[in-house]
Amino acid sequence: MGIEVLIVALIVFMLIAALIAVETSDLLSAVIAVGAAGFALSAIDLLLGAPDLAITQVVVEIISLVVLVRLVVTRTDTSATRPADVLRTGVALLAAGVMLAVVFVAFGGASDRGVVPPFGQPVLTHRPDDPIPPGVGKDYLARTAEEIGAANTVMSVVLDYRGYDTLGEATVIFVAIIGAYAMLRTQGRRKERLP
Amino acid sequence: MKTGDGMTLIVKNVTRLVSGFIAVFGIYVAMTGHLGPGGGFAGGVILAASGVLIVLAFGGRTARKFITESTCHVADAAGAFGFLVVALCGFFAGSFFARFIPIGRLHHLASGGTLPLSNLAIMVKVAAGLVGVFIALTGFGRVLLEKKSPDRPRQGPMPFEE
Numbered sequence: 132m133g134i135e136v137l138i139v140a141l142i143v144f145m146l147i148a149a150l151i152a153v154e155t156s157d158l159l160s161a162v163i164a165v166g167a168a169g170f171a172l173s174a175i176d177l178l179l180g181a182p183d184l185a186i187t188q189v190v191v192e193i194i195s196l197v198v199l200v201r202l203v204v205t206r207t208d209t210s211a212t213r214p215a216d217v218l219r220t221g222v223a224l225l226a227a228g229v230m231l232a233v234v235f236v237a238f239g240g241a242s243d244r245g246v247v248p249p250f251g252q253p254v255l256t257h258r259p260d261d262p263i264p265p266g267v268g269k270d271y272l273a274r275t276a277e278e279i280g281a282a283n284t285v286m287s288v289v290l291d292y293r294g295y296d297t298l299g300e301a302t303v304i305f306v307a308i309i310g311a312y313a314m315l316r317t318q319g320r321r322k323e324r325l326p
Numbered sequence: 327m328k329t330g331d332g333m334t335l336i337v338k339n340v341t342r343l344v345s346g347f348i349a350v351f352g353i354y355v356a357m358t359g360h361l362g363p364g365g366g367f368a369g370g371v372i373l374a375a376s377g378v379l380i381v382l383a384f385g386g387r388t389a390r391k392f393i394t395e396s397t398c399h400v401a402d403a404a405g406a407f408g409f410l411v412v413a414l415c416g417f418f419a420g421s422f423f424a425r426f427i428p429i430g431r432l433h434h435l436a437s438g439g440t441l442p443l444s445n446l447a448i449m450v451k452v453a454a455g456l457v458g459v460f461i462a463l464t465g466f467g468r469v470l471l472e473k474k475s476p477d478r479p480r481q482g483p484m485p486f487e488e
Binding site (some may be wrong): 155170182183185186187190191193194197198201202205230269276279280281282285286287289290293294295301302304305307308312315318 | 355359360361362363364365366368371372374375378382395399401403406409410413416422423425429430431433434437438439441444445448451452455456458459460461462464477
């Protein structure tokens, strides 16, 4: 019971930080608010028993905060441009509608039981009242030690059972970084020894 | 005392002391990803943090002696290729992503088959990519480019500005 109250408090903190990040006119404050939201998310990961995710979230958050602060500090113009008021209201209403629809579908509005299992029960575990067990979590836990030989089941899932996903993820990062290089270069690369 | 470009002498000395330890910790997190929490991505980001610290503390011109953008390009591509090579070795041993290395004993460093190799490749890839993007974003290469050709007018302080 106590952990849920803590998680709800952290989520409220994240919401406030995100609102500050969107609404403030100072770019540096917005960057710091985004960092605060990210650290709260990593604390939630830690509370829910996902240390792999928490470590990755913390280090990515630190690096992105450093990069963004460095960028914002070197910028001369720190005032963010805002879209028109009508557009902002429309986008906010659309986002709220989509979020309500997702919550309605996920946590069971039409039927008595939603798509997502109740809080505290991972999606990959078996629900006792299901005729066909959908979960694969127990299977992974039982088979990892003898098939992969890795003590960390998460890593064996990420790099072996779901290796294709990780390969695609690495490709996505690779392409994103190439795209960043291509966009940030102001002039094309030129051969050194041209007459 | 002349400090050159970059931050003050205190920051530089602390960076000299600390950056090696940060890099070693990143490699440790990546190498023991199959034994405990961590993994290639987290270890690579910690390793990149060490590189970013060096670039920030010593300034672009001094850090260019150790870390250049082209080095980051090469290491980035090599890491991505290394992960693909691990998968391809599995392909030649049977199927794509097949376990071609004996799994070893549980809780030992040399266990987990191909997992440590994949973790190391991802670590190199993520670290080089993040440091390269940091160098590109903060525009150190741009400053050096202007030094080389002073007749060309400066486009603006940062990209994406009209």
